[in-house]
Amino acid sequence: MLDLSVDTEAYDGFWNSEGQHLADPPGSVLSQTRLNLGIGYRLTDNWQSSLVMPFIWNDNEYAGFTSKTSGPGDATASLWYEAFDGITCVWQVNSLADLKPSIYYGLTMTIPTGISPYDEVTNSFDITGRGFYRLDASVLIDKTIFPWNATLQYVYGVNFERPINREYGNYIEPYEKNLGERSLATLSFGYSYQTDKAEVITVTLAYSDLTEAAGEIDGQTDQTTGLGKTSLALTLAYSNFKKDWIYKLTFSQADAGYNFPQTEVLSLGVSHVYF
Amino acid sequence: MSISKLMLLIALLSLTGCGGELDDLSPSGENMTVPVVPGSSGVQVSQQAIDFVLNDTLNVPLTLSAEYPAADALVLYFTMWCPVCDSHMGYMRQYIRPNFPNVSFYMIDYVSGSVTASRQAQLSNGYTDFSVMVDEYQQIQDLYNATMGTTIVIDSTGIVRMNEDFKDGVKLYETLSLLP
Numbered sequence: 001m002l003d004l005s006v007d008t009e010a011y012d013g014f015w016n017s018e019g020q021h022l023a024d025p026p027g028s029v030l031s032q033t034r035l036n037l038g039i040g041y042r043l044t045d046n047w048q049s050s051l052v053m054p055f056i057w058n059d060n061e062y063a064g065f066t067s068k069t070s071g072p073g074d075a076t077a078s079l080w081y082e083a084f085d086g087i088t089c090v091w092q093v094n095s096l097a098d099l100k101p102s103i104y105y106g107l108t109m110t111i112p113t114g115i116s117p118y119d120e121v122t123n124s125f126d127i128t129g130r131g132f133y134r135l136d137a138s139v140l141i142d143k144t145i146f147p148w149n150a151t152l153q154y155v156y157g158v159n160f161e162r163p164i165n166r167e168y169g170n171y172i173e174p175y176e177k178n179l180g181e182r183s184l185a186t187l188s189f190g191y192s193y194q195t196d197k198a199e200v201i202t203v204t205l206a207y208s209d210l211t212e213a214a215g216e217i218d219g220q221t222d223q224t225t226g227l228g229k230t231s232l233a234l235t236l237a238y239s240n241f242k243k244d245w246i247y248k249l250t251f252s253q254a255d256a257g258y259n260f261p262q263t264e265v266l267s268l269g270v271s272h273v274y275f
Numbered sequence: 276m277s278i279s280k281l282m283l284l285i286a287l288l289s290l291t292g293c294g295g296e297l298d299d300l301s302p303s304g305e306n307m308t309v310p311v312v313p314g315s316s317g318v319q320v321s322q323q324a325i326d327f328v329l330n331d332t333l334n335v336p337l338t339l340s341a342e343y344p345a346a347d348a349l350v351l352y353f354t355m356w357c358p359v360c361d362s363h364m365g366y367m368r369q370y371i372r373p374n375f376p377n378v379s380f381y382m383i384d385y386v387s388g389s390v391t392a393s394r395q396a397q398l399s400n401g402y403t404d405f406s407v408m409v410d411e412y413q414q415i416q417d418l419y420n421a422t423m424g425t426t427i428v429i430d431s432t433g434i435v436r437m438n439e440d441f442k443d444g445v446k447l448y449e450t451l452s453l454l455p
């Protein structure tokens with residue numbers, strides 16, 4: 001499967017460490033655009049793999065400063081196991097067995113291919129990645145009783161400690177740094193409508209809660225780090241009769257958080273499945 | 276070759292083609308700092324700080340060297356009023372400044388572009404208890420090779436004692452503790 005999507009993320013102030021919303025400096029227009037190229041490959045009946053490579057454009061305008069930069073983002077490589085053999089989607093519930101959900105287990109490695117503060121860069125506007133390897137373990141439980149669908153996903157991630165000897169292009173006395181453990185829970189509900197040509201249009205509403213614990217510097221907790229946000233996303237998807245072309249339009253808005261910018265993301269994507 | 280394999284090849288090639296911007300794949304802990312001549316003019320630790328004049332958000336011109344005698348040290352923090360900056364400045368206010376009453380703390384705003392806009396950002400972010408210098412044209416940012424979170428400590432003789440990212444504030448605390 002090939003997947004191509006474009007995300008446009010607009011920034012509108014941020015939540016400080018106490019969850020209070022603060023505005024960006026007057027005259028600021030901050031945005032990031034991401035082009036994501038994804039490749040999925042089914043290894044066996046129950047196993048599939050994927051690789052996603054983003055390319056990022058940062059566009060920052062302040063009253064006295066303009067910056068436009070671009071570069072690769074952090075790549076992700078995933079391996080998923082589908083813990084079911086038959087189709088669990090049903091049209092109606094006639095027995096307890098019809099309530100059996102589809103369960104997926106996944107591992108995702110984030111690879112720091114993006115431009116981080118520890119690369120050969122000169123300022124913070126060049127940044128397109130965080131600079132750390134991270135391993136996420138996921139479990140996704142999905143149940144469809146046509147035309148309704150519900151999904152619950154939980155992701156737990158750990159970063160890998162690394163040495164740092166440079167910050168924004170300046171060599172410094174080396175130290176060890178790690179980011180905090182990450183937790184993401186997402187609950188979504190969807191409704192599908194099938195046309196008389198067997199095309200499917202789906203509307204999904206998702207609620208997500210993301211937290212990242214405080215990181216560490218030389219083994220000591222860094223109290224200035226850690227973040228959290230909750231967000232709502234609305235997705236409209238269309239798939240054709242053969243289900244080999246899928247188009248998606250998603251609008252996501254962060255509605256609360258701490259140590260995190262308030263953002264709105266508009267995402268447009270297309271997937272093609274090669275049978 | 277199928278389209279999927281071709282795209283995979285392109286993705287893998289893109290991972291290996293960006294030179295020094297991909298050092299994160301194999302990070303180094305080697306100390307690569309270049310020694311400088313102590314007392315020479317510059318922005319590195321042990322050098323004599325390069326002097327400058329900036330207006331604060333009340334339109335009062337501040338000359339860096341003129342501030343030396345009045346304090347044990349000056350702390351310059353480069354802010355763009357972002358979540359990370361707010362976290363650092365809040366930490367300085369709560370945990371560092373109270374322990375060093377004879378140290379002067381200055382935030383350098385290099386994004387607002389005018390005294391008026393910088394004052395507005397200072398007020399809306401709640402930092403009226405800090406002095407904010409306005410680097411309207413990023414001249415001081417360039418001069419000190421600084422960016423968001425860069426923290427500089429200059430002692431009362433004008434010698435740079437620290438010049439690096441704020442990180443967790445431990446290095447700043449240690450540096451101020453070691454002042455004569």
